[in-house]
Amino acid sequence: MSDLKLYTAGTPNGYKISIFLELLGLKYDVQRIDIRSNEQKQEWFLELNPNGRIPTLVDNSTGVTISQTGAILQYLADTYDKDHKFSYKFGTKEYYKQLEYLIFSVAEQGPITGQLSHFTKSAPEKIPYALNRYSTDVKRIIGVFELILSRNKEGLFLVGNHLTITDISVFGWANSLPRLNIDIKEFELFSKWFDSVKALEPVQKGLTVPN
Amino acid sequence: MSDLKLYTAGTPNGYKISIFLELLGLKYDVQRIDIRSNEQKQEWFLELNPNGRIPTLVDNSTGVTISQTGAILQYLADTYDKDHKFSYKFGTKEYYKQLEYLIFSVAEQGPITGQLSHFTKSAPEKIPYALNRYSTDVKRIIGVFELILSRNKEGLFLVGNHLTITDISVFGWANSLPRLNIDIKEFELFSKWFDSVKALEPVQKGLTVPN
Structure with a gap:
């Protein structure tokens, strides 16, 4: 089991995060969310993301749970792209x-x-x-x-x-x-x-x- | 003349930035953009923001020109809210x-x-x-x-x-x-x-x- 768990589905927003995790070469577990049956609106998922949308990432190594692709991408860059292969240094x-x-x-x-x-x-x-x-x-x-x-x-x-x-x-x-x-x-x-x-x-x- | 110049109009997006500048107590110059005549699509403005929308902020003290309210708010917090009155510390x-x-x-x-x-x-x-x-x-x-x-x-x-x-x-x-x-x-x-x-x-x- 990896520290990173991605709740996702095969959508443009979902792909952004799986693509970046692959580029970073990180191990991560995937849980497919059945958006056709609105699984992302179930109570257990709203605990992770009150907005009820995929993707959502849980990082057990930092205790961060995060949604919104822009925020997840920035979080992953800040945390796992320390040599700035896919991002620029904070404040520049x-x-x-x-x-x-x-x-x-x-x-x-x-x-x-x-x-x-x-x-x-x-x-x-x-x-x-x-x-x-x-x-x-x-x-x-x-x-x-x-x-x-x-x-x-x-x-x-x-x-x-x-x-x-x-x-x-x-x-x-x-x-x-x-x-x-x-x-x-x-x-x-x-x-x-x-x-x-x-x-x-x-x-x-x-x-x-x-x- | 202030180092900060805000290109804006009286819209929900424009107000976000003027409100935050006021909360920070910063001095700033304002240039009203006439969005009814599409001034924001003129060539000189597209040099500042290729997306052709207000608000846009130019900070001559850092050389940063920035658009998109989410990015401007984060930039201003990073740069002028060092004691975290209106933001939380990077990485928390x-x-x-x-x-x-x-x-x-x-x-x-x-x-x-x-x-x-x-x-x-x-x-x-x-x-x-x-x-x-x-x-x-x-x-x-x-x-x-x-x-x-x-x-x-x-x-x-x-x-x-x-x-x-x-x-x-x-x-x-x-x-x-x-x-x-x-x-x-x-x-x-x-x-x-x-x-x-x-x-x-x-x-x-x-x-x-x-x-």
Whole structure:
């Protein structure tokens, strides 16, 4: 049994955390949560996360229980990426760019892509206004990432000269776009960035969790 | 002229930052951005924030330019709240609860309340499905904050025994709810918490920026 336990499901948010755990090379136990039957709203799970959503991570080595992908990624970086292979040092300019774009990912890319997903796949009626609103905004957001990538002269990463938790967060939802009829090919740098992240072996492995 | 310059407008996201700057007792210059004419999408502003949204903060004393309210609040706490009057110490359990709920605020409360605001006040047609979807989810989210407050035995705060950046973030959007036909009175602790935050003099002052 590992000190780390991940409660997750095969969703864009779930994959972000399994991908980062794989990149860090950490051992972790996985408990699949059946979100179709709303297991994440059961009392025992609300004790771990009052918001009733996956993913949630319990770290028995520190006593920390944490939810929200942006917070989990930052916690794992702070705790297990001490040599800063996937993050920048606390308090530096790069750290705050990483944080700004990480929050842009969880506060705009995630929720807006999530709304597009709902109106494309789940809503019982087709609502053209909502479909247009969210597909337009998803493309705008990808355009912002394209601009960020074009400004970074240090490499094909969102911040600085290496992959960070911010790239991982953005990848999680970007990976769902083909199923939402969004073609990222018109975004040249974003497409290349996406392919380069997806090709990493730990990313591929993270995308199979829970298996 | 102050080292701190805040580009803002009178919105829930803008108020979060002016409120925190007032609570910290910092001097700062304000530049009002005319969001009705989309000034935030102009080239000069995109140099500061590629996402083209207010608020954005420039700190000439550190060379940091930062956007996204969750990131700005954390930056200001790290930099100007060294005695932890409005935040918890980096790496502690309280720090990660503060971060988790801060991200819950910017990744769910903000975007979902924002969608309700759009479909209530801005959309050219009334779409009952969308109005119901977002008003239901806003109430669910307030219910999560009610649960968080009920579990905290240390005081009427989201984390621990004092006000933090997380309370400030949640307050920003909570303050918009009366205009969205959401009555928070049915949430006993959340209503009391809201009134206690709103009564603070620096909060009142922050709500007048830009004046």
